[in-house]
Amino acid sequence: MPEDQHTGPSDEELRTLDAHWRAANYLSAGQIYLLGNPLLTEPLRPEHVKPRLLGHWGTSPGLNLVYTHLNRVIRARDLDALCIWGPGHGGPSILANTWLEGTYGEIYPDVGRDAAGMARLFRQFSFPGGVPSHVAPEVPGSIHEGGELGYSLAHAYGAAFDNPGLLVACVIGDGEAETGPLAGSWHSNKFLDPVHDGAVLPILHLNGYKIANPTVLARLPEPELEELLRGYGHDPITVSGDDPATVHRAMATAMDTALDRIAQAQRAAREDGVTERVRWPVIVLRTPKGWTGPAEVDGKPVENTWRSHQVPLPGVRENPEHLRQLEAWLKSYRPGELFDADGRPVDEVLACVPEGDRRLGATPHANGGLLLRELPLPDLDEFAVPVDKPGTTLHEPTRVLGDLLARVMKDTETRRDFRLVGPDETASNRLDAVFDASGKAWQERTLPVDEHLDRHGRVLEILSEHLCQGWLEGYLLTGRHGLFSCYEAFVHIVDSMVNQHIKWLRTSRELTWRAPIASLNYLLTSHVWRQDHNGFSHQDPGFVDHVLNKSPGVVRVYLPPDANTLLSVADHVLRSRDYVNVIVAGKQPCYDWLTMDAARAHCARGAGVWDWAGTENGGEPDVVLACAGDVPTQEVLAAAQLLRRHLPQLAFRVVNVVDIARLMPREEHPHGMPDFEYDGLFTTDKPVIFAYHGYPWLIHRLAYRRTGHQNLHVRGYKESGTTTTPFDMVVRNDLDRYRLVMDVIDRVPGLAVRAAAVRQRMADARTRHHEWIREHGTDMPEVAEWSWNP
Template identity: 45%
Template sequence: MPDQFIDQPNPPPGESHLPDGALQLVVPASDKGFLSDKDRHVVQKFRRAADYLAAGDNVLVQEHLKPEHIKPRLLGHWGTCPGLNLAYAHINRLLSNHTDLRSMFVVGPGHGAPAILACLWLEGSLGHFYPNYTISASGLNRLITGFSTPGGFPSHVSAEVPGSIHEGGELGYALSVAFGAVFDKPDMVAVCVIGDGEAETGPTAAAWHGHKYLDPAESGAVIPILHVNGFKISERTIFGCMDNKEMACFFSGLGYQPRFVEDLEDIDNDMAAAMEWALLEIKKIQKAARDGNPISKPRWPVIVMRTPKGWGCPARLGDKFIEGSFHSHQVPLPAAKKDEEQLKLLEGWLKSYNIGELIDAKTGGLDADITSIVPKETERRIGQVAEAYKGYTPLDLPDWMNFTSKKSDIEISGMQSIGEFLVKVIENNKSTFRLFSPDELESNKLNLVFKVTGRNFQSDKFSRAKGGRVIEILSEHTCQGFMQGYTLTGRTAIFPSYESFLGIVHTMMVQYSKFNKMGQETNWRGPLPSINYIETSTWTRQEHNGFSHQNPSFIGAVLGLKATYSRVYFPPDANCLLSTLYHCLKSKNYVNLIVASKHPTPIYLSSEDAQTHCQAGATIWKFASTDEGMDPDVVLCAIGTETTFEVISAAALLRKKIPELRVRVVNVTDLMVLGSDHPHSLDEAGFESLFTKDRDIVVNYHGYGNDVKGLLFGRKNMERVIVEGYSEEGTTTSPFDMMLRNNVSRYHVAAHAVRSTSLNNYKVTVRQQELVSEFMSEAEKMKQYIYEHGEDPEDCYQAPKFE
């Protein structure tokens, strides 16, 4: 790309591609006198101080800058900071003028932390949570010199930053998080800034529809501010190249009313009027809904804020534009420590804010006008709003044992069994519990919840204004963002999904876990409800959809998290699933992943046995073992619903074909017990009590075999372990053929057991070859039957009986 193009400053909005008069959707700007001169100057002072602090590398520029004043490593993203400070100042003004308003600020441009930290220091919230950062000379010095240095605040709006519920490091999720935060919070208005680079992402594109799932009678609202400054790291943005009519068409189609803030000569009048207008529009929509006359498809406000990239920094450096170009995206003068010209430009830039008029050099005290627009009630300040840090609101949970089934010959769908349980959870927690699902609730057998609730979809006249606890949108990213916002503000949610598509939110889940980890390591954030995934419609029963739907990789993603915050469960039957879900809904601060079957399966354990089994994480299943598992020749370990069925079937097959082989069956429901460095890990004595000291272990695992191998690494004598799991073999076929293709069928388990026993039991050794050949022959016959008849034999799903 030619330099003469990329080094040009932001262009004006430009000529419209639409005929004149074709569209009249742009809300007109207010007159110039919206703010009094006094109010305008007050807001400007706040912004000046915040801009200086966000840019400053010298406390108050009381002398000429010298190279030693510059930090050895300059970090931060100046390009977005002036716009964030503009938004922050006007949220404060709105809060001060509307004492019934409560607001959160969700920041999409996460690298704009210098701006947010500056504003938090000015409003006193930073000092409230961190006594070393009070409004004082020492607090100011620590803020500026310590930013993004070892021991200081990171360069992102991270969990250490008061008021934050979103880091913004991975772009695209701010808007969905903001919507999730205001669900069931009728007095909350979240202001969300979305950078025009972030707005190019798929997750943001879907999240614009968030207002269509927001019932104004029961929930708060979001004021989205699209910050258009024209550039990403080194390229123009899509939205930066759209004029106002194009933008108006775009937002109108999404169901919004757009208003443009772009008058740089009188930006504060422009912004103040836009914010007041947005709040007024929200109140109109909410009042109509709360009076029982909801507006059909209301047009919610959105603000398009156009400011130059890096607004306020030096206009040029040599022959390159800085302000208004991508060169201001990060550090506009990166070589100021070594380059005299850049050092002089930096000094002039910082002095242009006349910071001495606003902050006392000796005391660090602020001009009274700056603090006058900050809400006097500290709990209404952006950095101290309770929802952002108080944390967990416990659920009123029913006794899960009331929903269990007696051990019998009847097969039951685990997902249907928890559906009955969730009916009561919803009834008991009408404003603190939700289900976020990517259009799969019926398929995943949770439709029983519709006995007491409906879907919450405001664009559908049959779902509108009915207080539904279920949100279904065919965007996993948006479901995840909604759930994050809901959870980070203290409420509990479940995200049930097809197994193969949870990987879509892999990195979002990782980002959330990092935020949660850092949040729990602060001393002022409360514990959070755990974030809960139910992974169902698994590869073992996705044979009809084919290879694309056969993917258990999300399990490994959760295993890769910090052990303190990750949990993975494989309940083998409906009773164990109920026990596991109850535990997860009570838990705090974890990423919980439950892998469950929606298809009918046997009930192996009574409610009491299921409780014992789930508490232990793994137990010996005496009913399927030889002599209740005493002195085994081999240990068969089952992890996962369908893989457990195959292990049970293999144990029955072995008992029939070669009763002299002694088998112990172990079922693992808490995957983490296998590890050696997890809080749930079995100690060595506990591990040996289940798996013996020296007998071979055949593991039949639901996911990728390397998951288990990684967990077992570090245990003693692990060369005796054989792990079979999903091995990337699949197509549109039958359920049992999926077992055969991936070597997890009963025949493969039985063959492994015979091979593993040959050194311990010579009665088996002399028959090893014939037995293995017989099992593999049976597997081949089964495959031929499936290909001939197009289905599995009926008897392959009959639960084995043990005498």
């Protein structure tokens, strides 16, 4: 980013800035109100106004001011810039500005820069068949959904990581600033490397009010607010006022000052080797809410109050006085000076607008798939564990995966487009091999006892799942790759964030101009069945349920049963585009079941028969033992071994499911099996005993339309947990091998009588287990030392 000392705008520049700002304000208000007569070429009549007035005016003038002044500095300094628009429902402003700069009409040719295009711009806003009221995927230049608040600053830092030439401006609304994720996001500056990363310029927009209440930061005394921001490690630059000429000059000066400081800090780090953490600038912009709108409506103050938040004049069609006020308000921007007779912006309005990809609406960083490169993934055979015989050797699956991720990190060292994020759990989740290739990003001071901290590191750890999610989303949306590793129970913290990302992906897929981006990949480990020392608080497998409620075209869930299947699944998801992939895999020692070739084939099927484990011998099974997840797979195999020993005449089939969506009908999910395939695998009339990693009712929900659903009996986690032995967890939840054998006996016709003694032995084993752990504190030898030996 070039360094350039500026003396401030000339009077001529200020005139063009004000013209652009007035044009954006006019277009913003027009979108909220007008159905016709876009240039006010005739007196405004009720039929020119939309029957339903939807939108948010209050934040629009401030956003327009920021957009206008970003245009100026981008053009003057030839900056590569992106802006994240945090205030919710700021859609009118960003639509107005992208229309002014021409990018909107280039993407949507029927909304060109003329009177007809302006009319369509106005009509489509918050109108059936049109566009949402907030910044959404349909808006060029955006990577941030404006409907849910709290994530803008995290997205901004994610976009800046490994983008050394990029300026990421981020407008933070004062309502948004009250959220927990945003409050935590201020600490992102401790992870921003001035050498390899771009710069983030936060712009805290204080207009005083939310929907109906004042905002906290806007009411803080100025010195206290500045102390707060300085405590976060920023140097604040304040712009305030309600006189447009004064604010324009102050804002231009603030922008120049901030960018000069950013350029100086980057030069010091990149050329002079300065390692002290940068105190990055932040602009505090105080302007009235609903600025330049109606000052008073029906005898009540509106401008600079919460009443201007949405639609300042609500009854325009029915109230002649409101109609008169609306016409006066719109004409106050002097549209005849801003647009020619054909509705095109005049040269003065466009004087500050950059050209080509430098326009904020045209930056390829906001359409990250255009910049995305294939991730260099090595041959999985280099990392595969040898499996001479199923179920006799043990590996920690995530540790094996860690070796693969370390290679990926090493092979992207120069191009820097892969990051691993997680809440202080990389080593805990057995992925610490990555530290051989890259340390943990850290710009604060270090102590001799610290390990793996690195000013230039690409592993991001902070004890905030919100920040991990926001950083990674921003990173992916700007054309890079990554993986989010998290304890299974606590990934729920980002439930709402992943909702928004899934909605973004679903919508963006329908936009031909948005190129596919790398998938958002979760690795959920330290899972429900192995919380030996953390206990009940760390036991919750429900994120899978949450995700599978979402758009089936976007979400994928995988439960690899061993190390080699985890490698195969990881390779697949890291190559994928436009998905949210959830992998659930254990970090504790786990039996190896499949060779690498067999794992590839099994993962490609998503679900399949393990013929080496069953006893059907080409005939029809009496019962199907199904499993999904590493611990359930082990218990099913242990149950299969008991059935072989105690009921040798029983014909049973073992089915393992890796891709959980395979259970759904093809009509409900792209990965779902056709009915004939499902029926062939699970049968239509035989009992199916299904051991599942999570809450059992999910399996019923996914398979409820299948022919044999009435024969399906699912065992899984049923919210019974504590700090206990690994096997006691499965016993407590009736997922253990002995319980599964009892289920077989209970459900296969005729076995209840013929195998009564076997069932009794299984029940006795469960009783012995309870007595044993209370005496010894460990699992019984027959469990702890078990291996597959049919």
